[in-house]
Structures are given as C-alpha cells and as structure tokens.
Amino acid sequence: MEALFIFILKSSGLLATFYFAYIFLLRKETFFNSSRFFLLAGLITSVVLPFVVYTKIIWIEPAPAPAPIPTVSTTAAVQTASTADAVQDYNYTPVYKLQIAAEEKSFEINWNLVSLIVYGIGFVAFMIKFALDFYSLNAVLKGRKIQQQEDFKFIDVNENIAPFSYFDYIVFNSSLYTASELENILEHEKVHSDQKHTIDVLITRIFCILFWFNPIIWLYKKAILQNLEFIADSEASKKITDKKAYQYTLLKITTHETCVAITNHFYQSLIKKRIVMLNKNQSKKRNYWKYYAVIPALGAFVLLFQIETIAQEKKQKETAAVVQKDTIKETKELVTITKNTTDKELDDLKGKLKSNHNLDFKASDVKRNAEKELTAIQIELKSESGKKQTVSMNGNKAIKDLTFAIGTDNNGAKTISIEGLNPPTPPNAPVAVNSERVVIRNFNDSDAPIPPTPPVPPVFPQGPMPKTPVMDMSKMPKAPKPPKDADDKVAMAKFEKDMAEFEKKMTAFEPDMRAFEKDMEETMAKREAIFEKEMAKYEIAMDKYASEMNKYQKDMNFNYNFDFKFDDKDMKLQEKEIRLQERDIKLQEREIRIQAIEMKKQAAEMKKQAKEMKKEADEMRKQEKNYSSKS
Numbered sequence: 239m240e241a242l243f244i245f246i247l248k249s250s251g252l253l254a255t256f257y258f259a260y261i262f263l264l265r266k267e268t269f270f271n272s273s274r275f276f277l278l279a280g281l282i283t284s285v286v287l288p289f290v291v292y293t294k295i296i297w298i299e300p301a302p303a304p305a306p307i308p309t310v311s312t313t314a315a316v317q318t319a320s321t322a323d324a325v326q327d328y329n330y331t332p333v334y335k336l337q338i339a340a341e342e343k344s345f346e347i348n349w350n351l352v353s354l355i356v357y358g359i360g361f362v363a364f365m366i367k368f369a370l371d372f373y374s375l376n377a378v379l380k381g382r383k384i385q386q387q388e389d390f391k392f393i394d395v396n397e398n399i400a401p402f403s404y405f406d407y408i409v410f411n412s413s414l415y416t417a418s419e420l421e422n423i424l425e426h427e428k429v430h431s432d433q434k435h436t437i438d439v440l441i442t443r444i445f446c447i448l449f450w451f452n453p454i455i456w457l458y459k460k461a462i463l464q465n466l467e468f469i470a471d472s473e474a475s476k477k478i479t480d481k482k483a484y485q486y487t488l489l490k491i492t493t494h495e496t497c498v499a500i501t502n503h504f505y506q507s508l509i510k511k512r513i514v515m516l517n518k519n520q521s522k523k524r525n526y527w528k529y530y531a532v533i534p535a536l537g538a539f540v541l542l543f544q545i546e547t548i549a550q551e552k553k554q555k556e557t558a559a560v561v562q563k564d565t566i567k568e569t570k571e572l573v574t575i576t577k578n579t580t581d582k583e584l585d586d587l588k589g590k591l592k593s594n595h596n597l598d599f600k601a602s603d604v605k606r607n608a609e610k611e612l613t614a615i616q617i618e619l620k621s622e623s624g625k626k627q628t629v630s631m632n633g634n635k636a637i638k639d640l641t642f643a644i645g646t647d648n649n650g651a652k653t654i655s656i657e658g659l660n661p662p663t664p665p666n667a668p669v670a671v672n673s674e675r676v677v678i679r680n681f682n683d684s685d686a687p688i689p690p691t692p693p694v695p696p697v698f699p700q701g702p703m704p705k706t707p708v709m710d711m712s713k714m715p716k717a718p719k720p721p722k723d724a725d726d727k728v729a730m731a732k733f734e735k736d737m738a739e740f741e742k743k744m745t746a747f748e749p750d751m752r753a754f755e756k757d758m759e760e761t762m763a764k765r766e767a768i769f770e771k772e773m774a775k776y777e778i779a780m781d782k783y784a785s786e787m788n789k790y791q792k793d794m795n796f797n798y799n800f801d802f803k804f805d806d807k808d809m810k811l812q813e814k815e816i817r818l819q820e821r822d823i824k825l826q827e828r829e830i831r832i833q834a835i836e837m838k839k840q841a842a843e844m845k846k847q848a849k850e851m852k853k854e855a856d857e858m859r860k861q862e863k864n865y866s867s868k869s
Contacts, residue, residue, distance in 0.1 A: 244288075245288050246449075246452075248287075248288040248539075248543060249284045249285060249288055249449070250284075250449075250452050250454060251539070252280070252283055252284040252287060252288070252536075252539065253280060253281070253284040253452070253454050253455065253458060254454050255280075255532060255535050255536070255539075256276070256277065256279075256280025256283070256284070256458075256532060257280070257454055257457060257458050257461065259528075259531060259532045259535075260273065260276065260277060260280075260461055261461070263528040263531060264276065264528055264529070265461075266518075267521040267525055267528065268468075268472070268515070268518060268519075268520050268521045269521060269525075269526070269529075270465055270468045270469040270472055271469060272526070272529060273465050274438065274462075274465055274466065274469060276529055277458070277461060277462050277465065278438065278441065278462075280458070281441065281442070281445055281458070283536070287536070287539070287540070287544070288544075290540070290544055291544050291545075291546050292540070292544055292545050292546070293545075293546050293548055294545055294546065294547045294548070295547075295548050296547060296548070357451065360450045360451060361447065361448075361450065364446065364447040364450050365447060368443065368447060375404060378393075378395065378397075378399070378409060379393065379404070379407060379409070382395065389406055389431075389432070390406055390408055390428060390431055391406050391407050391408065392408050392410075392424075393407060393408070393409045393410075394410060394411070394412050395409060395410070395411050396411065396413070397411065398411065398414070399411065400491060401423045401427060401491070402427070403427040403428075403430040403431045403435075403436070404436055405431065405434070405436050406431050407431075408424065408427045408428070408431060410423060410424070410427070415487075415490075418480075418483055419483075419487045419490065421478075422474070422478055422483065422484045422487045423487060423491070425474040425477050425478060426470050426471065426474040427470075428474075429469065429470040429473040429474055430466070430470050433469065433473075435466045435469070435470070438462055438466060439463065439466075442458070442459040442462050442463070443459075445458075445459070446459055464511070467512055468512065468515050471484075471488075471512055471515065471516050472515075472516070475516055481516065481517075484516075485513050485516065488509055488512060488513065489509065571595075571643075571644040571645075572641055572642070572643055572644070573587065573591075573641070573642045573644060573654075574639055574640065574641045574642070575587075575612075575615070575617070575637075575639070575640050576612075576637075576639050577611040577612045577636035577637050577638070577639075578610075578611065578612075579612060581604065584601045584604070587599060587601075588600065588601070591644070591654070595644055595652045595654070596622055596652055597619070597620065597621060597622065597644065597652055597653075597654050598618070598619065598620035599617070599618070599619060599654075600617070600618040601615055601616070601617055601618075602615075602616045602618070603615060603616040603630075603632075605632075607636065609636075611636035611637075612636060612637045613632075613633055613634065613635065613636060613637065614631060614632040614633065614637075615630075615631055615637065616628065616629070616630045616631075617629040617630075617640075619642070619654050619656075621647075621651070621652065621653040621654055621655075622651040622652045622653065623647060623649070623651045623653055625653060627654075627655075627656060629656065640656070641656075642654050642655065642656060643655050643656075689787070689790050690783055690786035690787060690790060692780075692783050693776060693779035693780060693783055695776060695815065695819075696769065696772035696773055696775075696776050697819070699765040699768050699769060701761075701765075718733055718736035718737055718740060718851075719733075720733055720851075720854060720858060721733055730858070737851060737852055740851075741852065758831065769823075
C-alpha cells in the first residue's frame with residue numbers, strides 16, 4: 239500500500255508539472271498541434287516515469303572472511319580449502335509478566351482498507367458513468383441514415399443536440415442552422431474527425447476514471463479538450479472565407495444545452511477564449527523553447543526520486559591455492575570414490591545423485607593400471623544452485639580417496655562439495671580418491687570462458703553506376719515526314735536536309751552506347767575483384783573462428799558445462815547468406831546488362847527506321863525524275 243501511495247504522489251507531481259507548464263507558458267501560444275502532443279506526453283510520462291528507476295551501485299570493502307583451512311596432499315600440492323561456518327548459540331531465559339488486570343482490547347481502523355474501498359466505489363461509479371455514456375452515444379448513432387462523403391459519415395438527426403464528431407461520424411441537426419452556418423459547423427467537425435481527436439478524448443476519460451480522486455487530472459482534461467477546440471477552430475477558419483460568420487456560429491451554438499459525452503462537441507465552454515484565439519496573431523517560432531522548459535524539471539525528478547543506491551561488497555581476489563566450495567548448512571550424505579571403484583559403480587552413482595538429490599555428476603577420462611585400479615579420472619559436479627566444480631586426477635599410481643559432501647545450503651537447495659582429499663572414512667560410506675596430480679576447479683557464471691566473436695561477412699561494394707545515355711523514345715530526334723507533293727522541289731530539298739540531320743543525330747548515339755557498355759564492364763569488374771579479396775579474407779577469418787570455437791568447446795566441456803557441444807550450423811548459415819547476397823548482386827548486374835542491350839536494340843531499330851525513310855525519299859526522287867522525263 240505504501241508503494242501505491244508513493245506512485246500516486248509521483249504521478250500527481252509529474253502531472254502537475256506538465257499542467258502548470260502548459261498554463262503559464264503555452265496556453266496563450268498558437269502552437270496548438272504541438273501543445274496537443276505535449277499534453278498527451280504529460281499523461282504518458284506521469285504513468286511511465288515513476289517505474290523507471292536507475293540503480294546506482296556503491297562498492298564497499300567486504301568484511302574480513304575467516305581464514306581457509308587447507309587440506310594436505312601426500313604427493314603433490316592440492317588446490318582446495320574449506321570454510322567453516324561459525325555457529326554461536328544464544329541462551330536466554332524467557333520472562334513472563336503476570337497481568338493483574340486484563341487490558342481492554344482497543345478498536346483500530348484499517349485505513350488502508352478504507353482507502354481501497356473508497357477508491358473502488360469511485361472507480362465503479364465512474365466506470366458505470368462511462369458505460370452509460372457509450373450507451374447514449376450508441377442510441378444516437380444506431381439505426382440512422384448515413385451519408386458517406388470521402389472519409390466522413392454524416393448523420394442528420396431531428397433531436398435538439400449540439401453537433402459533434404466521433405471518429406469518422408459527424409452528427410448534426412440541419413434544421414437548426416442556415417446553409418452557411420452548417421458549412422462552418424461541418425468544417426469544424428471534419429478537423430476533429432480527420433485528426434482523430436476522439437482518441438485524445440477517450441484517453442483523458444480513462445485517466446479521469448483511474449485517477450478520479452486527483453483534482454489535477456480534471457483540470458488537465460479541461461486543458462486538453464480546450465486545446466482540441468483551438469485546433470479545430472484554427473484549421474476550419476483557414477477554409478472559411480468569412481471568419482466573422484464563423485464566430486457568430488460559435489455564439490449561436492452556445493444555446494444548446496444537450497451534449498453527447500465522449501465526443502468532440504462543437505459547443506464547448508470558454509467561447510470567449512476561442513474567439514480570442516481565432517483573432518490572435520501567430521506565435522513566433524522562437525517561443526518553441528517553452529516546450530523544453532519541462533525537461534529540467536523531469537531531470538530533477540529523476541535525480542531526486544528515481545535513483546536507487548545499492549551497496550555491494552567488493553569481490554575478493556581468489557588466490558590459486560584456494561578453492562571456494564558450496565556452503566553446506568546441513569550435511570546429509572558423504573560420497574567417496576576409491577581406487578577400486580568400478581565403472582558400473584560410477585554409472586550407478588551418477589543415476590543415484592540425479593534421482594535422489596537432483597545433482598549432476600559425470601566421470602570421464604578414466605584410466606586403470608594392470609590391477610584394475612584407478613590411476614586417472616576427471617569428475618564434474620553441478621549443484622542445484624548452479625555451482626560447478628571439476629576435479630581432475632592423473633598419475634602413475636592408484637588414486638587416493640576423495641570424499642564429497644551432499645547437503646543443503648542456506649537457501650535450502652541441494653549442493654555437493656569437495657570435503658577434502660584423503661579424509662577419515664566414516665563407517666558404511668563410499669570412499670573417494672586422491673592421486674599424484676590433482677587439479678580442482680570451481681566455476682561461477684562470471685568465470686565462464688568468453689566465446690569468440692564471429693567475423694562480419696563482407697558486403698558487395700556499392701556506389702554510383704555509369705550514367706546511361708538517354709534512349710527514351712519521347713526524347714529521341716523525330717524523323718522528318720516526306721512532303722505530300724513530290725513535285726515540290728523546295729519541300730523535297732528541305733526533306734533531304736532534315737533526313738541527313740536525323741541520320742547524323744542517330745549515328746551520334748552509337749559511341750555513347752559503346753562507352754556505356756565499357757564503363758559497366760570496368761565498374762563491375764573492379765567491384766567483383768574487391769569483393770573476392772574480402773571474401774578470401776573472410777574465409778580465413780572463418781577458419782580461425784572455427785578453431786577458436788573448437789578450443790572454446792574443449793574449455794567448456796572440461797571446465798564448465800558437461801554437455802556443451804559446438805555446432806557450426808550458425809557459421810554455415812552465415813556463409814549461405816553471403817552466397818545468397820552474392821547471387822543477388824549477380825542478378826542485379828545481369829538486369830543492368832539486359833537493360834543496356836535493350837537500349838542498344840532500340841537505337842538499332844531507330845537507325846533502321848531512318849534508313850527506311852531515306853530509301854523512301856530516294857524512291858520519291860526517282861518518281862520525280864520519271865515524271866519530269868515524261869513531261
């Protein structure tokens with residue numbers, strides 16, 4: 239309940255910050271659309287920002303830990319230690335007081351429960367009001383004749399209600415207004431509908447239901463609705479020639495007392511302010527700084543209330559001769575491996591630890607001498623808490639006993655820990671081994687080997703392509719038309735001159751096409767050479783990455799994770815993606831070449847057309863000569 243109370247205080251403070259910033263700085267400015275989003279951002283910020291907490295960690299020196307108790311190996315230096323938990327008993331004697339007179343039990347009021355009940359009553363009441371408003375709106379819209387115009391749905395009603403819009407619905411009573419007044423009203427409502435102002439109305443209504451007890455939210459709602467009217471008035475007045483008639487329409491609509499809730503009403507209170515804002519000059523752009531004035535206040539809010547300081551102890555550096563083990567609160571079982579432990583017993587031990595205690599145990603790299611005695615073994619352990627340990631023993635002689643303790647830690651989780659090498663053997667307990675060379679490793683998540691980073695695949699070189707010659711048919715030189723009268727010598731002479739000019743222009747395109755094809759081949763060849771070099775480097779890097787991943791796999795299998803396997807599937811997928819990218823580049827190049835060939839074909843066809851026209855002109859000249867000789 240305290241956390242909820244703190245959230246309400248923070249949210250109310252943020253809401254008040256945005257509201258007073260709007261009232262004192264922005265209310266008289268004409269940046270109505272910017273103010274709309276400013277006010278909506280205030281609502282969202284007041285709910286989201288109290289949950290944004292920045293955690294600041296302060297590192298402190300740890301308390302001195304008890305000195306570790308090293309265990310001694312008979313043949314080699316053993317890297318292990320055990321930490322003893324200090325237990326202190328406190329003896330106390332209970333003290334009983336004899337009450338001579340019984341105290342009367344006082345009645346206490348649970349104010350948290352009272353507050354919750356009051357909030358619930360208010361919430362339910364406003365939800366019922368919200369549902370009734372929706373029902374009333376549906377009653378107005380249901381069964382009405384709808385006139386669809388563009389994106390708007392017009393509904394002409396007979397009731398004496400103020401015009402309003404709800405999403406793309408615009409409702410009005412045409413019998414109450416003149417044609418010009420109705421035009422003004424519809425232009426106003428179209429702005430509400432087109433800019434989706436109904437969403438703003440619904441959002442503010444939801445906030446008023448959730449925070450009905452906060453007076454700031456009701457003032458905030460009024461500011462949002464008033465700004466929406468400013469937006470609609472401003473946009474509508476741009477499309478209306480007679481602004482005075484629009485203002486008179488505003489005054490006329492004030493006579494309507496019936497309004498439908500959760501809609502954008504044409505009639506709102508504060509008509510005087512709306513008329514003043516209609517006649518006000520546009521604000522200067524330099525006043526936009528006022529929207530950013532709230533940022534320092536938000537920064538101060540975060541610094542004062544949203545930074546949580548956590549003190550953590552510094553981790554002590556572990557020396558190579560010390561190995562921390564799981565803290566066992568209560569030891570339930572001891573497991574020991576001896577030189578005579580068989581492979582079957584090791585397998586049975588694995589299943590027993592897993593089924594009885596949910597502990598992971600794995601034995602590998604097992605070697606035996608001629609007497610079937612263990613000389614080498616690697617044991618991997620994993621507790622329920624996530625603690626991982628590896629014990630590796632290798633030598634020429636039979637291993638010595640090694641004991642593991644199974645119990646529970648302070649959190650109640652099952653854990654297994656190395657108790658020591660060659661300890662005294664308890665009765666009826668299996669026994670573990672030690673040898674000439676013993677290596678014990680403990681791993682936390684922070685100690686895990688870091689996997690290598692895969693190389694980034696190369697990208698085919700991009701850049702501007704050679705500029706293609708203009709081969710658009712509409713921009714090509716037009717072939718001249720032969721004269722209708724072949725006897726007209728002046729027209730024939732002009733036609734021959736135009737034909738010669740046309741052939742000259744067509745011939746001029748051939749060098750441009752050859753140059754374009756040459757540039758295309760040179761450009762693509764250079765880029766392919768660069769890409770091939772980068773691909774060769776990438777393949778070398780991928781081979782190196784594969785070898786590093788194999789090494790990482792061995793380290794993980796040996797030191798950290800029992801079942802880790804490296805799969806080069808991702809590497810193959812990367813190579814496949816590069817090949818697909820290379821194929822797309824080839825297809826793109828092919829399309830460019832096809833385009834060049836088609837353009838060349840067009841030029842050839844136009845040249846052929848020019849030759850045919852020249853041939854036709856020659857035939858016309860022959861006809862002219864024949865006609866002259868006959869005459």
